[in-house]
Amino acid sequence: MSALKLKKGTSRKSAYDLKSTLGDTVETHTIAVLVDNEAGVLARVIGLFSGRGYNIESLTVAEVDHTGHLSRITIVTTGTPAVIVQIKAQLARMVPVHEVHDLTVEGPSVERELAMLKVAGTGDKRVEAMRLADIFRAAVVDTTLESFVFEITGTPEKIDAFVDLMHPLGLVEIARTGVAAMLRGA
Amino acid sequence: MTRQMTGAQMVVQALKDQGVDTVFGYPGGAVLPIYDEIFQQNEIRHILVRHEQGAAHAAEGYARSTGKPGVVLVTSGPGATNAVTGMTDALMDSIPLVVLTGQVPTFMIGTDGFQEADTVGITRPCTKHNWLVKDTDKLAEILHQAFHVARSGRPGPVLVDIPKDVQFANGAYVEPAKARTGHYQPQVKGDIEAISTLVEAMEKAQRPLFYTGGGVINSGNGACQLLRELVDATGFPITSTLMGLGAYPASGKNWIGMLGMHGTYEANLAMHDCDLMINVGARFDDRITGRIPDFSPKSKKAHIDIDASSINKVIHVEIPILGDVGHVLEDALKIWKSRGRKTHAAGVRKWWGKINEWQAVKCLTYKNSDKLIKPQFAVQRLEALTKDMDRYVTTEVGQHQMWAAQFLGFQEPHRWMTSGGLGTMGYGFPASIGVQIAHPDALVINVAGDASFLMNMQEMGTAVQYDLPVKQFILNNERLGMVRQWQELLHGERYSHSWSESLPDFVKLAEAFGAKGIYCDDPRNLDDAINEMIKHDGPVIMDCVVEKHANCFPMIPSGKPHNEMLLGEADTTGAIADGGAVLV
Numbered sequence: 001m002s003a004l005k006l007k008k009g010t011s012r013k014s015a016y017d018l019k020s021t022l023g024d025t026v027e028t029h030t031i032a033v034l035v036d037n038e039a040g041v042l043a044r045v046i047g048l049f050s051g052r053g054y055n056i057e058s059l060t061v062a063e064v065d066h067t068g069h070l071s072r073i074t075i076v077t078t079g080t081p082a083v084i085v086q087i088k089a090q091l092a093r094m095v096p097v098h099e100v101h102d103l104t105v106e107g108p109s110v111e112r113e114l115a116m117l118k119v120a121g122t123g124d125k126r127v128e129a130m131r132l133a134d135i136f137r138a139a140v141v142d143t144t145l146e147s148f149v150f151e152i153t154g155t156p157e158k159i160d161a162f163v164d165l166m167h168p169l170g171l172v173e174i175a176r177t178g179v180a181a182m183l184r185g186a
Numbered sequence: 187m188t189r190q191m192t193g194a195q196m197v198v199q200a201l202k203d204q205g206v207d208t209v210f211g212y213p214g215g216a217v218l219p220i221y222d223e224i225f226q227q228n229e230i231r232h233i234l235v236r237h238e239q240g241a242a243h244a245a246e247g248y249a250r251s252t253g254k255p256g257v258v259l260v261t262s263g264p265g266a267t268n269a270v271t272g273m274t275d276a277l278m279d280s281i282p283l284v285v286l287t288g289q290v291p292t293f294m295i296g297t298d299g300f301q302e303a304d305t306v307g308i309t310r311p312c313t314k315h316n317w318l319v320k321d322t323d324k325l326a327e328i329l330h331q332a333f334h335v336a337r338s339g340r341p342g343p344v345l346v347d348i349p350k351d352v353q354f355a356n357g358a359y360v361e362p363a364k365a366r367t368g369h370y371q372p373q374v375k376g377d378i379e380a381i382s383t384l385v386e387a388m389e390k391a392q393r394p395l396f397y398t399g400g401g402v403i404n405s406g407n408g409a410c411q412l413l414r415e416l417v418d419a420t421g422f423p424i425t426s427t428l429m430g431l432g433a434y435p436a437s438g439k440n441w442i443g444m445l446g447m448h449g450t451y452e453a454n455l456a457m458h459d460c461d462l463m464i465n466v467g468a469r470f471d472d473r474i475t476g477r478i479p480d481f482s483p484k485s486k487k488a489h490i491d492i493d494a495s496s497i498n499k500v501i502h503v504e505i506p507i508l509g510d511v512g513h514v515l516e517d518a519l520k521i522w523k524s525r526g527r528k529t530h531a532a533g534v535r536k537w538w539g540k541i542n543e544w545q546a547v548k549c550l551t552y553k554n555s556d557k558l559i560k561p562q563f564a565v566q567r568l569e570a571l572t573k574d575m576d577r578y579v580t581t582e583v584g585q586h587q588m589w590a591a592q593f594l595g596f597q598e599p600h601r602w603m604t605s606g607g608l609g610t611m612g613y614g615f616p617a618s619i620g621v622q623i624a625h626p627d628a629l630v631i632n633v634a635g636d637a638s639f640l641m642n643m644q645e646m647g648t649a650v651q652y653d654l655p656v657k658q659f660i661l662n663n664e665r666l667g668m669v670r671q672w673q674e675l676l677h678g679e680r681y682s683h684s685w686s687e688s689l690p691d692f693v694k695l696a697e698a699f700g701a702k703g704i705y706c707d708d709p710r711n712l713d714d715a716i717n718e719m720i721k722h723d724g725p726v727i728m729d730c731v732v733e734k735h736a737n738c739f740p741m742i743p744s745g746k747p748h749n750e751m752l753l754g755e756a757d758t759t760g761a762i763a764d765g766g767a768v769l770v
Contacts, residue, residue, distance in 0.1 A: 093495055098369055
């Protein structure tokens, strides 16, 4: 967990969460950003990251409030504590941004990602792939006599592990959604 | 009841409703409907520039000298791209601009149409926000939102891209009061607890220092008044960035000069040795900090800023205060007074003793000449002959800019317009036009270099057309002086492309445009030439030929801390180490 001691939801309103940022260890943070669902908003966010040299490990976006025209962007990023604080401040000052939440700090949070894996093969390898998919609770969403398409949902780490196991069993294609995340509790 | 009108009419109506009196622009195919509406009214004055970059800088000059947003109207494609430098400049220096661009009709967007450019895409990183309006019904509201965003919080440029069919189509006009300005409402009140912490630190500080910036001026005249009251009541010394000059008067008793790379010895050493640094609306720019690990190592730092992303971006501060400078200073004064107006008087007195020692070094001294005009002498004489006038000064970028900052004194805010963050050569001349438009009876001087002036000299046409008596005071050393200085200091005196070959005859250039030209290369004639320039009722180019190899001192070489300044024409070889050479 982070060394930051941030008050919940302070990233937009308060500058006082900026205190304990002296540290040079790189941390991974998941940030949820609520934005106006307008043309170009994703380009603005991505442009901020590329323009200022911040990292994007994963990014997902979709409309979450149709009547309010709001989209939720979930960004997984890495940086020193000072950089993470900068990222949040830079996001928060963008005009179409309504809220910025650092789920890693405000957490605990639940993170989920969906992936589809196409595994081709026959014989023992095919059986083994099916057996491992069962263990990982991956569903088969398409099958031929020589291939499966598995759908797996879980933390990025769980998906990484599943991908690693499928590699020697005939993995030919992967599609991943990136992380969606939410705070635990009410 | 909603009023129906065309998009082009909405643009003019919205500008009127926003209190706009002047637009700087250049017509073209994609803005013809708007120009047609401008033709049919008299309330908004349109100033025809000669290049769209000039429009943006003129609007910046207008904005900086009035505190109101500057408005730019240009066409699609090249019109928009030419304005990009001005918008980037305004973004770096927090200047409110509303830029309106024409665009190809909505049905042609994406087809590589004639004069089509992805304007919102190109300007996304150089505006606070921008909009592409695809529906006339939304145009009026977006225009009002644009003004709101440009003015609110940390000011900056915004752009509204309006396709030609949207300008022709009819829609419902929305009044400013009915426009939804949404959730964009930056926090202006500072946290009282944090302000109290600052006041406590001020009471205890033995070596306090105010370090103020352009944010004070952006916050308004009230903020400048509060700053003056707080500084004078506490007796603390005050320095300012290039952008903040004039917020506290240069004649004020606590003023110790500008700080930074070419700031005064006393200001930079005070920054290095203070025990409490109170940053008011400045942003720890690299021209200010020098080498970061050595930046003011002994001080506790407070930072008042309206932009949370400015706080702790470069320098870690112990007392961050998010809020508008005016509001925060008001609360700080109130709290400080209510707690009994305490300061560590003995400590501060001793601190002033130290500062007075540094001041005695007289770091701005230079060796004068009776044969050649020294550039510093030229600016000094300009100051002596104009300081009591209703004067506004703009500058280009380079050595002359630093000498102007060092030798001109500003007693009021909004009197000094210079490109600080972006360092845009070519800024000063069009900016002086914008200032003169806003203040028709004032003396407006652009302190320029020969190279910078050439970058937007086409605006002589604008100055002459509108009979704007702007004074172009060119310190002509036939060099790119600051580039030359750096080449001398860190590139072994190899002066790669830093001289001005084939300069025009500036007097003839002025005359070719129908303006007045004055030539001076003799220090004995300098005062007469400056007086002639001031007295002439019309635009003037004064070609002031100065010594060619003067360097601008003091100087903190890049990569060095504040207490390793170069003071004058001492031996400067090896002043910048290899590590410093990679810095700009």
